[in-house]
Amino acid sequence: MSTHVPSQPVSLMYQGYRYIFPEVFRQLDEWKEKAEAIPDDELRSQALDSIEQKAFHCEGGGLFSLVSGDAWKQTVTFVVAYQTICDYLDNLCDQSASLDPRDFESLHYALEDAVHPENPHRDYYYYREEKEDGGYLEALVSTCQGIVKELPFYETVKQEVAELSALxxxxxVHKHVTEEERIPRLRNWHEENRSIVPDMEWYEFSACTASTMGVYTLVAYCVGDRVNQELVRRVRNCYFPYMQGMHILLDYYIDQAEDEADGEMNFCTYYESNEDLKKRIGDFMDETDRKIEEMPDAKFHRMLREGVVSMYLADEKVKDLPGAASMVPYLLNKSGRRTWFFYANVKAFHKLKA
Structure with missing residues (x-):
């Protein structure tokens, strides 16, 4: 595979479909095989479901490996393992009968340990009856630890990676507790963290924390031996809060109907109107673009930002959302001409799959 960082859409899409995505799915197949061997029925079911339903998270995350040069497969290995932990734990929390925050904290110690290679494994299932996963979660954690442990410059990014992972x-944890506790907890959490983000609402802060993009970007540059303190600062300022916030607001935007049917919290519903939501997503997009200009490989990161916008707006669920006829062209035009190119390609891909 060519090791240059793509700066044009055709090159990005070629490398993604030719190299990155096949490697992502090869590794996911290996984790699926391990998941199938989980002794506990419930844990096995949730592990398999997280892989089968959320593989696209790993596909998107895998694209960050394109800044890692010849060592890109190492980044893919980290991304697939880390994202599989995220998706598996999200399933376990979503399906939890107890809604016990201690359980959710204990489960998410796995993410903390994944980015701290010196940490021993813990009993992540301490507060739940289902425990027998055949070493599945520990294997995912060990895979992440094994990658970052071998990186000569990991200490340069470790603090930022750990902070974003912790957020x-x-x-x-706050998202999955009982319904009456969620908003008070998220409001208090926002108050405690006001110093690390610009002025925004509690639900916008929550959105900014709910993406793994910043972690993947920092690890990818570290794998490619391309990190220094200035790069770490620029990546952090670009991806958190702006790029990650835009990402999750778009994610929640397309899930509004599903979340309403399932009684799930959706950040988009806290805006006073669809116009306010549209404007704020646009604001996050503008701030992201300003920060991208300060980044190395700025054209690449701009394409990723455009790809996120196009991928979500091209989703089949969008056409049934109120206000979509205004939202979609507004954001596509604001995002730029190339976003329309990506949008058309995603739409065509969906039709081929149908």
């Missing part, structure tokens, strides 16, 4: 885990 993600804390969000998952």
């Amino acid at each position: 993600y885990g804390e969000f998952q």
Whole structure:
């Protein structure tokens, strides 16, 4: 595979479909095989479901490996293992009968340990009856630890990676507790963390923490031996809060109907109107673009930002959302001409799969 960082859409899509995605699915097949051997029925079911239903998370995350040069497969290995932990734990929390925050915290110690190679494994299932996973979760954690442990410059990014990972885990805990506790917990959490983000609402702060993009970007540059303190600062400022916030607001935007049917919290419903939501997503997009200009490989990161916008807006669920006829062209036009190119390709891909 060519090791240059793509700066044009055709090159990005070629490398993604020719190299990255096949490697992602090869590794996911290996984790699926391990998941099939989980002794506990419930844990096995949730592990398999997380792989089968959420593989696209690993596909998207895998694209960050394109900044890693010849060592790109190492980044893919980290991304697939880390994202599989995220998706598996999300399933376990979603399906939990107890809604016990201690259980959710204990489960998410796995993410903390994944980015701290010196940490021993813990009993992640301490607060739940289902425990026998045949070493599945520990194997995922060990895979992440094994990658970052071998990186000569991991200490340069470790603090930022750990902070972003911790914020993600804390969000998952607050998100999954009893319905009457969720908003008070998320509001208090926002108050405690006001100093690390610009002025925004509690639900916007929550959205910014719920993406793994910043972790993957930092690890990818580290795998490619391309890190220094200035790069770490620029990646952090670009991806958190702006790129990650835009990502999750779009994710929640397309899931509004499903979340309403399932009684799930959706951040988009806290805006006073669809116009306000549209404007704020646009604001996050503008801030992301400003920060991207300060990044190395700025054209690549701009394409990823455009790809996120196009992927979500091209989703089949969008056409049934109120206000979509205004939202979609507004955001596509704001995002730029190439976003329309990506959008058309995603739409065509969906038709081929149908």
